Amino acid sequence: MNTLAELNRRFAVASKLAFEALPGGFLVARVDTDFGSATIALQGAHVLTYQPRNHGPLIWLSKFAKFVPGKSVRGGVPICWPWFGPHSANVQFPGHGFARTVPWQLVEARALPDGRIRLDFELIQSDATRAQWPHASTVRNIVTVGQELEVELATTNTGVAPFQLSQALHTYFEVGDIRRVSIDGLDGSDFIDKVDGSSRKRQEGPLTFSAETDRIYLATSGHCVIRDPELARSILVTSTGSRSTVVWNPWIEKADKMGDFGTDGHLGMVCVETANAADDIIVLKPDETHRLTAQYRSIKD
Numbered sequence: 001m002n003t004l005a006e007l008n009r010r011f012a013v014a015s016k017l018a019f020e021a022l023p024g025g026f027l028v029a030r031v032d033t034d035f036g037s038a039t040i041a042l043q044g045a046h047v048l049t050y051q052p053r054n055h056g057p058l059i060w061l062s063k064f065a066k067f068v069p070g071k072s073v074r075g076g077v078p079i080c081w082p083w084f085g086p087h088s089a090n091v092q093f094p095g096h097g098f099a100r101t102v103p104w105q106l107v108e109a110r111a112l113p114d115g116r117i118r119l120d121f122e123l124i125q126s127d128a129t130r131a132q133w134p135h136a137s138t139v140r141n142i143v144t145v146g147q148e149l150e151v152e153l154a155t156t157n158t159g160v161a162p163f164q165l166s167q168a169l170h171t172y173f174e175v176g177d178i179r180r181v182s183i184d185g186l187d188g189s190d191f192i193d194k195v196d197g198s199s200r201k202r203q204e205g206p207l208t209f210s211a212e213t214d215r216i217y218l219a220t221s222g223h224c225v226i227r228d229p230e231l232a233r234s235i236l237v238t239s240t241g242s243r244s245t246v247v248w249n250p251w252i253e254k255a256d257k258m259g260d261f262g263t264d265g266h267l268g269m270v271c272v273e274t275a276n277a278a279d280d281i282i283v284l285k286p287d288e289t290h291r292l293t294a295q296y297r298s299i300k301d
């Protein structure tokens with residue numbers, strides 16, 4: 001596992017990339033480029049914040065987020081891996097997998113010729129992770145900070161037998177007021193409505209929000225636009241390696257129960273998740289690599 005001193009010695013880039021410990025011991029990378037800034041935690045290779053230069057924050061991080069080793073953080077870009085939602089066979093295993101609550105190591109960090117900063121993390125396997133995921137594999141999260149935020153989650157089968165994988169980039173976006181937000185790019189897609197007994201429905205027109213929303217959109221195109229009149233901007237989400245998109249807002253009651261949203265915290269966020277979930281399961285053969293990528297860009301109206 002990387003130490004703070006080692007991270008700064010091996011990977012710091014003058015005035016662009018440095019590492020620090022948050023109270024409680026959470027190690028984070030602080031990235032500051034000419035195009036945007038970000039913080040990324042070593043636990044979970046979890047992007048906590050991202051702000052393109054001359055724009056407001058794009059990623060939502062709860063004001064009440066707790067930074068406790070081994071616990072998930074409310075907000076940012078949590079990685080759900082190697083399964084999305086509950087484990088299919090063992091209810092004792094954590095929802096959304098273990099990747100977001102274990103340490104990752106930084107294997108490479110560099111300034112690209114165009115000034116972006118790229119960090120390449122690999123999940124550290126242990127007896128505890130192998131007990132839940134007995135498949136020979138590696139998973140890397142490659143994060144590039146520039147005018148866009150780019151995330152690439154690459155899983156490789158290093159064993160001799162195929163395995164199945166579900167996953168998501170469970171990204172929390174900052175919005176001005178969820179009640180005024182609409183999402184384009186899902187029109188005509190079938191979805192599983194998790195707040196209505198997982199019934200299957202079809203999206204007609206843009207998606208808008210007036211109650212708890214928890215949906216897995218199926219056979220999606222990899223292109224969504226979050227329209228936000230309150231902040232006078234749109235967020236463009238493009239992705240590859242994914243045929244399912246999860247959209248989530250817990251609304252008032254559920255957010256209250258979670259204890260890390262704060263009063264009305266749900267008004268300022270929406271999750272639009274680039275996923276391989278429900279029907280969209282990945283079967284990875286020996287030596288194959290699956291790449292799930294997402295790019296996030298802010299466009300002023």
Ligand code: TA6
Binds near residue numbers: 072095170247248273
């Ligand atoms: O992606 C939507 C979802 O699966 C919801 O069902 C919701 O409960 C959630 O993720 C948040 O999960 P978490 O484990 O982070 O509290």
